[in-house]
Amino acid sequence: MAGLAASFGSGAMSNSMDDIAGQAQAFFVIGSNTTEQHPVFGTMLRRAVRFRGAKLIVADPRRIDLVDFATLHLQQKPGTDIVLLNGLMHIILQNGWEDERFIAERCEGFEEFKETVMRYTPQMVSETTSVPVEKLHQAAEIMGTHKPMAVMWAMGITQHISGVPNVLNLANLQMLLGNMGIPGGGVNPLRGQNNVQGACDLGGLPNVYPGYQKVTVAEHNRKFEAAWGAPLSDKIGATVTEIIPDILEGKTHALYILGEDPLMSDPDTAHIRKCMEAVDFLVLQELFPSETSHYADVMLPGASFAEKTGTFTNTERRIQMVHKAVDPPGEALPDWKIITRLAKRMLHGRTLSPDAPYAGWEYSSTADVMIETAALTPLYAGVTHERLERGERLQWPVKALDHPGTPILHVGQFSRGKGIFHPIDHIPPAEEPDEDYPFVMSTGRVIYHWHGGQMTRRAQGLLEVYSEALIEINPDDAARMGITTNGSAQRVRVSSRRGSIEAQAWVTDRVPPGMVYANFHFPDASANELTQAALDPVAKIPEYKVTAVHVEPA
Amino acid sequence: MTVNITINGQKIQAQPEQTILEAAREHGINIPTLCYHKDLSPTGNCRICMVDVKGARFLQAACATQVWEGMEIETHGEKSIVSRKMTLEMMLANHPVDCLTCEANGDCELQDLAYEYRVEVPEWGTKGTHYPVDSDPNPFIFVDFNKCILCRRCVQACAEIQVRDVWGVAQRGFDETIVAGADTTMLEARCESCGQCVAYCPTGALTSKISRGLGRAPQVTKVTTTCTYCGVGCQLDLNVKDGKVIGVTSNPDAPVNGMALCVKGRYGWDFIHHPDRLTKPLVRQYLLSDQPKPKGKLGEWVEVDWDTALDITARKLSHARDTFGPDSVGILTSAKCLNEENYLMNKFARQVVGTNNIDHCARL
């Protein structure tokens, strides 16, 4: 969420699902397969379209299910989002649909941005993106004449080497239209995992302490040193996409992994395998043995969400209670207890500053942890389990115990003061189709499964409905290669420069000709065998959405 | 502006757009309903909520009749009671009498009303012998239209909540039935298996297939929690019996999602008790015999107690930290874990290990 932070000073979803679904006159969904990845929010959008007549523009190379409800589908070529957005903003400016007052009062950097955008003529944009000029005009008109419009995106925008510029350009669009700080508007990255927002909020990132307090800012550093009673590093740490490859560089020697399966979820599986083989020590804290556990030295049995009490923070910054319903199986323990015990062991014999209020690891419950979290995290300052148990509905920032929370960000003013327009130019994908690898492969998930599939492949019904990896391929391409869904040649081999998988073909117009779509739910045909570790230079997110591949009947 | 009405002699100020039912419920007056649900648009199908409105020729459906100035309503007058009993008899005559083994026992609005109105099951009728039991192969949803009272809440839930239009009404008159698509299977009719229809079904016609036989409403403790799958943050009730999660049901007060859930949230819970779960700490054999880490295959797993596992882990991590520096330890926290746990992992990395090399799968 580095992009949004650069534009506005805060990198989370600016609005709430409720005000978006209830009040937006138009939706622009780009790079989000909302009805499959955020199904309940997807149905909220469907309701708004059907019962409230809200306009819906879907920009996606695939004909995803949401397209059935769309006023307009812009089927851009993968990796051309910047061009598409510049083209749309070009037409908006041409027609005077921009919000001049909002731009003048609340933003800066407009002129330079405008110069860049005006170079992207509809004709040129259409050639690069393969979206017809006519549709560009229709989309721009809907955007220009239906306010507020809410923009939603997910990994389809960020999982590119141009991930951050993509986001910056969406921020540009919403500033241009004056759709910030109002119900039914905003920039709304839909977060994937149930608590990815919370993990980001509470220091699970290499550059920030909880509440996005930078490790490089001396003041923040001092604050946490004083609280925890230990000297802390002021050097930005490594990201997941660096930590693991750094094993082969001799930089990473030990890994402590909580509830994650890099063999399934990280790009270029073959390379990850090599790294894992080389690590000195790997401890895995998990529910199930995973693909990664082949390389682990210690496995610690953790607890599922049903076995512990605490909080999750959802995509709209809403902090909600999780309640223990059953005991963990066998000797498994809630993860917070495991971490605590391990920390105590490692601190044994070390002297921490006796004045530090939060140096110790004595917690009787996660409620205690939240008290400490709140004390050190201004965004969560007013969050307690007690308030949540009382039924209070809290979205951060919750500035104090009597603060009601913040359903919409950037009302009246951006977190950083003025919003910045960033001129953004096209950045082609790291790997483009060529003679040897003529197809573009995009990856993602399907509604019935979750990420590496550790949980959903163990849910009987889900496995029954979607029991193996499917490669989506366009009927035209399939026909050319003699691939049918029901015939004998129904399996395909998909290869990239890094690896090869075999799976069942799903011949469908969900994907355009020249594109295939694969998921990473099933170990025997995981798309990440093929993907590359080309990263966005700022956010260090891999380019999962564009991989050049070769497809043949298996 | 308000409207003055009288319900059962009680003077009430109602909102002009309100129905009799809404006004009554707001003032704690109970009018029974079956086809009505506050999340769905009123249809007036079942005719259970018929009330006596002074001056009206016939009884009026409270769920679908708007209030007007001076309206006088009797919700439990003799005519209404007789009418409700008769409607219930009509339903029960064509409904199987198998509450003893019915999945919905204790969570059935028809059963509750039959009890409240002391209705006897008539001797006539089909007793629900029209349709095959378990008539759809959907892996999550158990369909038994013999128990259907044709309230159509499933049709509406699918159209108005899920906006998927799987369920519809076919045939007419006494032969009327609920169908998926053009009388196909639910999945062929593009069902997403969200189970909204199950959540809104007032009887045992639509129930959870994967919870079947595991426990019924009165035996179950409901624990409200937040879903573990995507970032929407739906709240739901875990149904617990004998220390096991046996199902998930909607929690109408859920802030984000109301009654709605998706297929994973409602039906993706059985991993919790899957036999593959790790139940004991495991370490590789070489760690116990103090040998160097083998190249290639790491050797057998050995079950150990927590102290052993944590001692080894602490030793190994400390060793890396002390030998190669704090940044030689990488910490991957989890977007699936609690806020509190993420805070602790962050504290662990920074305070205990002394590194900022902490990240999680947000990028993946």
Added chain:
Amino acid sequence: MTNKRIIHQPIQPEIQELAAEYGNDSESILSILTRLQELHGSLSPEIITDAARALSVPAHQAYGMATFYSMLFLEPRKQIVHVCDGPVCWTKNAAATHKAIEAIANDDWTVERASCLGLCDSAPAVLVNNEQAGPVLPEDAAKLLEGWRGTPNGYTTPRKGEVRAMMANAGKVDPKSIDSALEHGAYDGLKKALGMTPEAVVAVVDASGLQGRGGAGFPVGRKWKFVAQARNTPKYVICNADESEPLIFKDRVLIETNPHQILAGMAIAGYACGASEAFIYIRGEYAAQARLLEGAIEQAEEKGWLGDNIQGSGFSFHVHVHRGAGAYICGEETALIESLEGKRGEPRLRPPYPPTAGYRGLPTLVNNVESFAAAANIVRNGADWWRSLSDYETPGTKLYILLGPVENPGLFEAPFGLTLRQIIDEFGGGMLPGSEFRCALTGGAAGTIVDETLLDVPIDYASGSRYGISLGAGAFMVCDQTTSPVALLQVLLHFFAAESCGKCTPCRVGTWRSKEILTRMVNGQGQPGDVEELKALADHMQSASFCGLGQSAGVPMNSAIQHFAQAFEKAANG
């Protein structure tokens, strides 16, 4: 692998093209299903699903319609004969006709029952594919399958005592020729209206005291005013020609004798209410009449009496004929509108009423065929003329239908306030020799079953609730000593059970249960308590049903039980 099921196949090109012909308009689903059935002999779930997808409607909606309308079917058929089992055909032993046709029909033919076909003056009546035929006696079966269709009635000559306004030109006008109609001043009323303000036109109709002819008698002028004053636009005019109630065929006769009179009435209504788009919703069984109307509309457009800028007035009015597909309930105006919108013909919640929110949620005037025919004459000749036609408190004339063992059954036009005795004796020439009056079904199937005690009550829209003898749509079926009131009621409940839409519990189960009891009683298997249960069912349906169908099913039940208590008790006790 189950997920294969969610893979969607492309829509069959033939269906895609057909849908395109209708502009992929979701409201055309009924027409498209009908066309596809003609092409394939029947509908299948695959065809239905593809048709739905081509029009972007849910598959269940198309399937729901295919199984709702009796003229659509999923089992393959080549040729089909529908034999009417309405009450009149029942008294004329249509069952024997049914058996006779079945006996000689080869495998190409399917013989099925049908609810009243609206051919009661040709009973026993049948529909051969789409062709009306009757009377068909058992001995006519062979002729029938070879193309013989019987002789229709013309009603060209008024009978003694008739006062003809709407029927004035029956026999004089060639229904297939607009020139002939124009010679008789078919569009004079419209011409006159176009010279007036819309408000003035509404005022004339209002002043005439014309009451709606569908059966409820709601003042027509008031309805027009509601639509004219409604704020939303566009507005629509709908002519309800779904005449499907047993005993009733007056609208068919009006169409057959003078279709332009109806079109003129609709155009006047459109001008008065501010609508320029109109539909005639005609029951699917009236295929010949629908063609007649389509021809008349085409000719009227050619002559500038319909279409754009009528006679240079700036007023445009387009009329579309929409065929139903077999459903009595579609005569209920909100069910009709649902059907017109491409859905199952189920009644809507009211309010809102059609004048404020009808077709497509917009202001809609729905009137009966006879009401439009009357309005055309009223605007042409003035409100005073209409009132001068009769001294009775209800102004104007009415079409009556008289059926049963009388000398001169059929249709006639006369003022309101006739007694049943007058209808039988003065207009019907009395009972047939050997026939003695036992009971009469008045109004229609949803009317009252009366005995001789009510022979002298003047009948109008109020007499039903006031005296227990209803006028309804103006039909009277007289029965003699050979007809048991219990059996007659069984036939009626058989009809209501077959036509109940199923939406609400009291009607869905009540009609079925009542029919079940009555069938037992007719078969000599009555049980003590049957009569009490029938009464309870009648009351329940009347007071708790969703729409007029269920509410009125109780009317013949209660009246029959009241007047023929002994017969019912006897049947109940075996």
